[in-house]
Structures are given as C-alpha cells and as structure tokens.
Amino acid sequence: MTSTFSRRDWLKSGLLASAGTLVLPSLSQQAEAASVSGPYGAVYLERHRELAYQAYLSEAPQIKARLSSNENPWGPSPKAKEALVKSVDSSFMYAGPVVGELRKQLAAEAGVPEDHILLGAGSSELLMGSLMLYGPKGKILMADPCYISNRDDRGDNSGIAFDKVPLTTEYQYDLPAMASRVDSKTSMVYVCNPNNPTGVILPADQLRSFCETVSPKTTVLVDEAYIDYAKDPKTESMVDCVRKGQNVLILRTMSKLHAFAGLRVGYAVAKPEILKELRKYCSGGFSISTPSAAAAIASIKDTEFQQMTLKNTLESKKYLYDFLKQSDYTWLPSSANFVLFPLRMKGQTFTKGMMEQGVSVRQWEFDQQHWCRVSIGTMDQMKAFTGAFQKVVS
Numbered sequence: 001m002t003s004t005f006s007r008r009d010w011l012k013s014g015l016l017a018s019a020g021t022l023v024l025p026s027l028s029q030q031a032e033a034a035s036v037s038g039p040y041g042a043v044y045l046e047r048h049r050e051l052a053y054q055a056y057l058s059e060a061p062q063i064k065a066r067l068s069s070n071e072n073p074w075g076p077s078p079k080a081k082e083a084l085v086k087s088v089d090s091s092f093m094y095a096g097p098v099v100g101e102l103r104k105q106l107a108a109e110a111g112v113p114e115d116h117i118l119l120g121a122g123s124s125e126l127l128m129g130s131l132m133l134y135g136p137k138g139k140i141l142m143a144d145p146c147y148i149s150n151r152d153d154r155g156d157n158s159g160i161a162f163d164k165v166p167l168t169t170e171y172q173y174d175l176p177a178m179a180s181r182v183d184s185k186t187s188m189v190y191v192c193n194p195n196n197p198t199g200v201i202l203p204a205d206q207l208r209s210f211c212e213t214v215s216p217k218t219t220v221l222v223d224e225a226y227i228d229y230a231k232d233p234k235t236e237s238m239v240d241c242v243r244k245g246q247n248v249l250i251l252r253t254m255s256k257l258h259a260f261a262g263l264r265v266g267y268a269v270a271k272p273e274i275l276k277e278l279r280k281y282c283s284g285g286f287s288i289s290t291p292s293a294a295a296a297i298a299s300i301k302d303t304e305f306q307q308m309t310l311k312n313t314l315e316s317k318k319y320l321y322d323f324l325k326q327s328d329y330t331w332l333p334s335s336a337n338f339v340l341f342p343l344r345m346k347g348q349t350f351t352k353g354m355m356e357q358g359v360s361v362r363q364w365e366f367d368q369q370h371w372c373r374v375s376i377g378t379m380d381q382m383k384a385f386t387g388a389f390q391k392v393v394s
C-alpha cells in the first residue's frame with residue numbers, strides 16, 4: 001500500500017482543513033511530512049474522508065440535539081470563559097509563556113516532569129503525529145473496532161499497515177490475543193481506553209500488565225480521551241507506566257470533560273525520548289492559541305465544573321439506559337460520554353430518520369450488526385433523542 005499523494009495535494013488538503021477545525025501543522029512540518037513519502041498526507045486525507053469532510057464543515061449546529069461527536073454540552077466552565085475573554089487583549093503575542101504555564105500544570109497533575117508533556121491543538125494532532133512516526137516503521141496493532149480501526153478501509157492510500165484484532169464476544173479488548181500478535185514488525189500498539197465506539201473500559205490491572213509485557217517490544221499508545229469519565233481516572237489511567245519509565249505514550253484531550261472540542265487543547269505524556277521523536281510531526285504546542293491555553297489553565301482548576309459535568313453525564317446516561325431497557329433494547333456498559341447499542345434496522349436508515357427529527361447520532365457496523373452510538377447530552381437533548389427514536393423505530 002503506497003501513497004501517490006503529492007505535496008501539492010497535501011497542501012491543498014491542508015488549506016481545506018484550515019477552513020474547519022482540523023489541526024494544521026506548521027509549514028516546516030508540512031514540508032518535512034511531505035518528504036516522509038506519503039503516510040502523513042494519506043492519513044490526513046483519510047481523516048477528511050472519515051469525517052465526510054464537506055458534511056462536517058456544513059453540519060448544522062442548530063439541530064435539536066447534536067449527539068454525534070461526543071461533545072460536552074455543559075461547558076466550557078464559567079472560569080474558563082472568563083480567562084478566555086481576559087486573555088484576548090494579550091493575544092497579539094504568541095502564546096509561549098501561557099502554554100509553558102499550562103504544560104507545568106499538566107505535568108504536576110500527571111505527576112511527571114515537564115519534559116514528559118507534549119502539547120497539541122487537540123489530541124488529533126498528536127495521534128496523527130504518532131501514526132506518521134510509527135506507521136512507516138512497521139505495523140500498527142489495534143483492536144477492531146476502535147477509534148482508528150476504519151481509517152485504512154479504503155486501503156489505496158493509507159500507506160500504513162493496520163493489524164487488527166477483533167474484540168471478544170463481550171466486546172472487550174482481547175489483550176492476550178493482542179499481546180501474542182506483537183512481532184518484530186509491530187511498530188506501535190494503539191489502545192483506546194475507554195474504547196470509542198464501544199465505551200467499554202479495560203480492567204486497569206489487565207491493561208497495566210499488558211503494558212508491562214508489551215512495551216519492552218514496541219511502543220504502546222494508550223488513548224485516554226475519555227478516561228475522565230471512568231469511575232476512578234487516577235487509578236485507571238496508565239500514566240503510572242510512564243512514571244515507571246516504560247515505553248508507553250498516553251494521549252489526553254480537554255475536548256471531552258472540559259468541553260474544549262472547539263478550543264483545541266490536547267497533550268501527550270511519555271518519556272522525553274519518545275516525545276522528541278513525536279515532536280518532529282507535531283507542533284509541540286505552537287498551534288494552541290493564547291485564549292485556549294489561558295482557558296485550559298482555568299478549567300483544570302475548576303473542579304466544581306468538572307464534578308457538575310460528571311454528575312449531569314451520569315444522570316443523562318441513566319435516563320438513556322432506563323429508556324433502552326423499557327424499549328427492550330440492550331447496550332454496552334459505557335465508561336465514557338456516549339453509549340453504543342445494537343439497532344434492529346440498517347444504521348443508515350436509522351441515522352437518516354433521526355436527522356429528519358433534528359437529532360444527529362453515529363452508526364457503526366461490526367459483528368454482523370448495525371449499531372447506534374449516541375453521545376450523552378443534556379436531559380432536553382436526551383428527551384429529543386428518545387422522542388425521535390420512538391418515531392424512527394416504530
């Protein structure tokens with residue numbers, strides 16, 4: 001699988017991306033990435049396709065309930081908004097010192113030295129950087145489905161070999177099968193925990209011992225985009241593996257619990273040797289704006305807001321579970337801000353019908369089954385979902 005994606009196409013796709021909220025690397029990175037013979041451009045293009053890029057740009061924000069992107073409708077925190085507005089006056093300056101302060105704070109939170117943190121404008125930038133870094137070196141091992149498992153579906157341009165291990169019959173990661181699949185060609189293992197689209201979380205002790213066994217052989221990337229919704233994020237996060245010096249790369253985002261999807265703040269936690277390599281493909285925080293960084297600092301401190309979000313998410317999730325139960329539907333137990341459940345009709349027919357009712361959701365197909373992934377929204381949004389659902393499935 002080789003890419004024929006040219007530098008001109010690459011830049012064109014970059015310009016397209018700048019019209020939306022996708023992350024753009026600096027010009028020097030573009031030049032470097034373009035000389036890496038394709039994978040970055042290909043992954044970039046793949047992402048455009050995956051998001052149905054044009055539809056993404058023109059997606060109506062004013063629908064009744066936007067439950068398709070796992071956003072947090074309760075935020076951002078009032079303190080973050082205040083910091084955002086205050087920082088506008090100083091935003092004629094590059095964000096260096098504010099980003100530096102944010103990095104200090106994130107390092108303290110994670111219990112690692114500052115050189116163990118690499119910032120990005122959302123974790124997408126860091127994830128794409130990881131694929132650029134490790135993709136050309138061998139195969140990327142992952143579960144199927146997971147957040148990135150359908151990016152090579154078109155095969156013609158991914159330029160990266162994806163090695164996929166199906167979930168177990170309980171829709172859990174098959175860690176023993178994944179561990180035994182690692183060979184000398186495996187350049188990275190991607191673990192999304194909690195997993196997107198299933199919402200299922202791995203038992204922390206099992207994932208910890210997986211990291212211990214596998215990381216001497218290859219880099220283990222743990223995508224913790226939704227870890228803040230876990231019962232006990234501190235013990236369920238694999239950040240301690242980084243503290244132990246293991247070959248483990250954690251990705252985190254403020255898009256979810258902190259409601260920063262449009263503000264774009266993410267970060268990687270890993271030992272400096274890994275981050276030094278990853279930085280070749282990412283901006284290292286230059287792509288974060290002063291207002292976003294200032295807001296992030298305020299949001300991290302606003303634990304009251306975070307607790308309120310968690311409480312509301314649980315209430316809305318319970319409402320959804322109760323509704324599905326009454327409707328005689330099953331679902332996968334979710335440790336994230338979305339829920340996946342099996343449909344009794346074609347996913348496309350369902351999502352189209354829901355959209356006609358003003359509710360956006362995502363559909364998936366795996367295990368010979370059509371699934372709906374619905375994000376957890378406010379109670380009003382969940383009621384819009386259940387009302388539309390009744391009309392569409394009846």
Ligand SMILES: Cc1ncc(COP(=O)(O)O)c(C=O)c1O
Pocket residue numbers: 069070121122123124125127147192196223225226252253254255261265266
């Ligand atoms: C598992 C996972 N990782 C990474 C991301 C990227 O998030 P962002 O770029 O907003 O940080 C998402 C977004 O939904 C996600 O679901």
